[in-house]
Amino acid sequence: MTHGAYEQGVAAAEWAVEAGHLRIAVVGAGMAGLGAARELGRRGVAAEVWEARNRVGGRTTGVDVGGFGFDLGANWLQQYDDNVLARLAEEIGLAVVATDFTDPLVLGPARLGVPKELEGELRARLGSASPQAAIGDVVGEWLREPGRFAAAAIRDFVDAEIVMDSGAPLSWLSARYGFEPGVGEGDRWIVGGYRLLVEHLAGGVDVRLQRPVTEIRVGERGVTLVGDGQVADFDAAIVTVPLPVLATIGFAPALPDRHRVAVGRLGMGRVEKVVLRFERRFWPEHAAGYYRVHGPGENEICEWLDASAADGVPTLVGLFAGPWLEELWDGTDAEVAERAAEIFRDAVG
Ligand SMILES: Cc1cc2nc3c(=O)[nH]c(=O)nc-3n(C[C@H](O)[C@H](O)[C@H](O)COP(=O)(O)OP(=O)(O)OC[C@H]3O[C@@H](n4cnc5c(N)ncnc54)[C@H](O)[C@@H]3O)c2cc1C
The missing domain is CATH 3.50.50.60 (FAD/NAD(P)-binding domain)
Structure with missing residues (x-):
């Protein structure tokens, strides 16, 4: 961070x-x-x-869209209450907007929902894995015998919390150290970037x-x-x-x-962002300001920040990781924007 x-x-x-x-x-x-x-x-x-x-x-790093700055790299001041940069942002009078990551609106085909206890079980499994094991090994084994949780719920949780956060294949990530605890509480983004x-x-x-x-x-x-x-x-x-x-x-x-x-x-994970501005808002209001879309394929995930509060223009910042990103980012900026918008529009219906 x-x-x-x-x-x-x-x-x-x-x-x-x-x-x-x-x-x-x-x-x-x-x-x-x-x-x-x-x-x-x-x-x-x-x-x-x-x-x-x-x-x-x-x-x-950021980009100017319509004369306004949006972030393409780091977006949020995380662990806000203990964040030295958050104090600095306050001191110099920057406007910040809160995002509630614990309550994203999941768009698209109905999901099963993720039971609260699932995270505890995943952490216990990762914690007891051998030091050489990858998260992919542990999750793969769990999915073969999901026990009390639905396989789809396990997949959704892993995609949202690990694939999206790290931008790395699960086979690269250490079972012991690859799933960071405690990020996403009370985070705020900076208006203007x-x-x-x-x-x-x-x-x-x-x-x-x-x-x-x-x-x-x-x-x-x-x-x-x-x-x-x-x-x-x-x-x-x-x-x-x-x-x-x-x-x-x-x-x-x-x-x-x-x-x-x-x-x-060491390898580098990859997360890419796309900033989309619209003439009219077509997606549902959600107080958390955050949306999640799961794709049909394994580890396909993207998340969306509603950044319209920046200057009143309907704006979405999409975060892509995993296989969707690999297939999407091959084109020109216009092609990437069009395909990303299509994924969001399809999910909204
Ligand atoms: C997509 C994305 C989203 C993120 N979201 C968040 C977020 O919301 N909140 C958060 O807190 N963190 C976020 N992070 C993480 C955060 O951006 C990083 O932890 C932080 O910016 C790292 O800062 P750094 O100075 O260590 O490294 P860097 O920012 O990578 O700085 C290293 C600098 O070294 C320069 N450099 C490289 N090689 C050389 C060389 N040979 N000679 C001279 N200079 C060199 C580079 O150009 C760069 O400017 C995100 C990261 C990414 C990629």
Whole structure:
């Protein structure tokens, strides 16, 4: 989550300052990098941020539709009451809207509903699986003998809570660690998008855009960053790139073998979003502001945020993961939008 990344950046900055470093590089200008850079600035330590892309924000990114900003990456301030970024959003006067994830309106063919006890049973099964087992192994075995729950209810729960959240095939996800507890309570989205927060965070930070770091050399006198024809020396570097990206950066000396093996085994899940604006609203009002659509095929799922509150124009933000995404995202933007809208329209009837 964004606030977790931000807090990790702040913690790394605290460590670097307490270690006595005076000139510090930060690699990556996502939430973690911005958290680190801001904390360094607050403590009066010079920080230079090297960012590969031509923009800041990393996985918080947005798009302008009809002159209004919507999120394509992170959307919600989660764990709202304990979220440092939520406090910041309040401080700078950003408008936020609550989504009740516990009560989405499920659209489309009638579903059986998911009994409350199902989650407990799934957690117990995952918790007692072998450390090497994948969620897919545990769920596959359960579906062969569903016992007191209907197989369709088990599938719906897993699709909504795991496939949609991780964007990864169930065979990639660790049974022990792949199902995160406790997200989705009291989350709020930012009217105008995360970029309003990002712009504020990046204010006054020395960011060098389009400077991908390709090599990090650590010597007795400090750290040397190499990237895009640039070489520069620092006392220390705080590296905030996503874990799988670490494998693309050359470290000298090399990272310990066990780190490299672990990083090499990590994959990235994939969740894509589509923002659709309409002249007229054609879907039912639902106080939670959230809708779910299950497809007929295995693990086919999408969810929809009603973002009309942003500027009064009927707006949906669709989140796609799993096989539906793979089949949908091959076309042009217009084709993706049309097919995504069709899935939603069919579900509404
Ligand atoms: C679709 C989606 C929806 C999400 N929804 C939510 C949500 O609703 N709420 C929430 O709290 N979280 C959400 N998240 C998670 C959240 O976006 C991330 O946890 C958070 O943004 C990660 O921040 P980060 O700084 O660790 O990494 P990133 O944001 O990935 O930042 C890393 C930065 O490093 C840069 N970089 C990469 N390689 C190099 C290099 N070689 N040299 C220099 N720079 C480099 C990248 O360009 C990037 O800017 C979502 C994520 C996705 C993908």
